[in-house]
Amino acid sequence: MPGSPCIEFWFDFGSNYSYISTMRIEHLAGERGVAVRWRPFLLGPIFRSLGWETSPFVLQKAKGEYVWRDMVRECRKAGIGWPRPSEFPRTSMLAHRLALAAAREPWIGAFCRGVARRNFVDDQEIASSAAVAAVLRGLGVAPDEWVAAAQSDAVKQGLRAQTDEAVRRGIFGAPSFFVGDEMFWGNDRLDDALALAGTHASGGADAAA
Amino acid sequence: MPGSPCIEFWFDFGSNYSYISTMRIEHLAGERGVAVRWRPFLLGPIFRSLGWETSPFVLQKAKGEYVWRDMVRECRKAGIGWPRPSEFPRTSMLAHRLALAAAREPWIGAFCRGVARRNFVDDQEIASSAAVAAVLRGLGVAPDEWVAAAQSDAVKQGLRAQTDEAVRRGIFGAPSFFVGDEMFWGNDRLDDALALAGTHASGGADAAA
Numbered sequence: 428m429p430g431s432p433c434i435e436f437w438f439d440f441g442s443n444y445s446y447i448s449t450m451r452i453e454h455l456a457g458e459r460g461v462a463v464r465w466r467p468f469l470l471g472p473i474f475r476s477l478g479w480e481t482s483p484f485v486l487q488k489a490k491g492e493y494v495w496r497d498m499v500r501e502c503r504k505a506g507i508g509w510p511r512p513s514e515f516p517r518t519s520m521l522a523h524r525l526a527l528a529a530a531r532e533p534w535i536g537a538f539c540r541g542v543a544r545r546n547f548v549d550d551q552e553i554a555s556s557a558a559v560a561a562v563l564r565g566l567g568v569a570p571d572e573w574v575a576a577a578q579s580d581a582v583k584q585g586l587r588a589q590t591d592e593a594v595r596r597g598i599f600g601a602p603s604f605f606v607g608d609e610m611f612w613g614n615d616r617l618d619d620a621l622a623l624a625g626t627h628a629s630g631g632a633d634a635a636a
Numbered sequence: 637m638p639g640s641p642c643i644e645f646w647f648d649f650g651s652n653y654s655y656i657s658t659m660r661i662e663h664l665a666g667e668r669g670v671a672v673r674w675r676p677f678l679l680g681p682i683f684r685s686l687g688w689e690t691s692p693f694v695l696q697k698a699k700g701e702y703v704w705r706d707m708v709r710e711c712r713k714a715g716i717g718w719p720r721p722s723e724f725p726r727t728s729m730l731a732h733r734l735a736l737a738a739a740r741e742p743w744i745g746a747f748c749r750g751v752a753r754r755n756f757v758d759d760q761e762i763a764s765s766a767a768v769a770a771v772l773r774g775l776g777v778a779p780d781e782w783v784a785a786a787q788s789d790a791v792k793q794g795l796r797a798q799t800d801e802a803v804r805r806g807i808f809g810a811p812s813f814f815v816g817d818e819m820f821w822g823n824d825r826l827d828d829a830l831a832l833a834g835t836h837a838s839g840g841a842d843a844a845a
Contacts, residue, residue: 477696487686487808489803489806489807489808490808490809492806493806493808493819493821496819497820497821497825500828594698597698597701597702598698599696599698599699599702600699610702610705611706612702612706615824616706619709
């Protein structure tokens with residue numbers, strides 16, 4: 428409902444730090460009474476606008492080496508699995524489109540965690556329709572209708588528009604979070620973003636009391 | 637002494653996130669019985685090796701805009717001042733050289749905080765001998781001998797060697813921390829680095845008990 432506390436979660440399935448936030452956000456937001464608005468977008472166009480062909484973790488060798496060490500520590504803190512994937516970054520246009528089409532479904536969080544786990548824990552491709560359908564089936568969702576919807580022109584255009592909105596709002600990496608107009612970048616800021624959103628939640632509760 | 641718990645703090649006076657760690661590290665390390673080894677180095681050569689003329693916060697407009705907003709929040713968390721400096725990044729070869737020459741002096745932490753505060757809080761240049769001398773005088777240290785030492789060939793060569801060592805050990809940004817061979821990047825990881833160093837400290841205490 429309008430005015431209820433909400434965090435916007437902007438993510439890309441190929442992004443390793445998005446993976447950590449994807450696994451954490453729904454549970455942590457729930458504890459604070461904050462709703463999650465799942466907002467998939469594509470990092471690729473943003474990287475290309477900076478003249479980069481791929482992730483800076485691939486392009487900058489020293490930073491890339493560090494990131495995989497940092498990921499081991501950060502995943503341990505988050506209590507989630509981390510075998511380094513054999514391919515990085517894995518792209519998946521279809522999974523992004525499907526997450527956009529299904530963004531308000533009750534199973535959207537579970538779907539995103541399923542795709543993220545498949546990529547980063549199971550070390551499997553996430554690009555094919557078969558991969559995305561397998562994740563849906565794992566949730567008890569019949570895949571055919573959703574895969575078809577994700578491939579519609581409306582959804583394709585919707586994902587382009589969502590990526591354009593990311594650029595317009597100043598997003599330059601993933602994960603990013605918005606609480607109102609306040610932007611936070613990186614899994615490291617998820618707790619701060621939720622705390623701000625939770626303040627809004629408490630304010631609402633106080634107002635109602 | 638050898639084997640006593642220690643954190644290496646690699647920093648550049650021009651780096652805004654180094655500023656936050658500079659203001660925090662000595663107090664936090666002291667609480668855990670961890671010694672700080674101050675290791676100034678130059679980010680410039682590392683940025684240039686990546687093809688960058690200056691800080692990525694200047695080169696990448698969206699990221700740069702975000703960083704100043706993030707700095708306000710992070711400085712508030714750290715309880716330190718933050719008026720956005722009118723010039724960024726401010727370079728100071730002399731301050732780096734002096735911090736190298738004086739790295740084992742009891743006043744090294746206070747000196748680094750003085751330079752950092754002058755740059756980021758007082759919004760004043762830190763490049764001239766007069767600026768560096770003013771910081772030293774504020775600590776009750778007679779500046780002439782130290783400024784002369786900082787300009788010696790041995791110290792100039794020492795700072796180049798320290799920057800080479802940074803590259804060799806995989807440093808790509810500042811602040812960075814080492815606890816033994818374990819590297820941590822960014823003010824966001826200072827607490828984790830100190831926790832690891834503190835584990836070593838506890839181990840030593842147990843062994844001695």
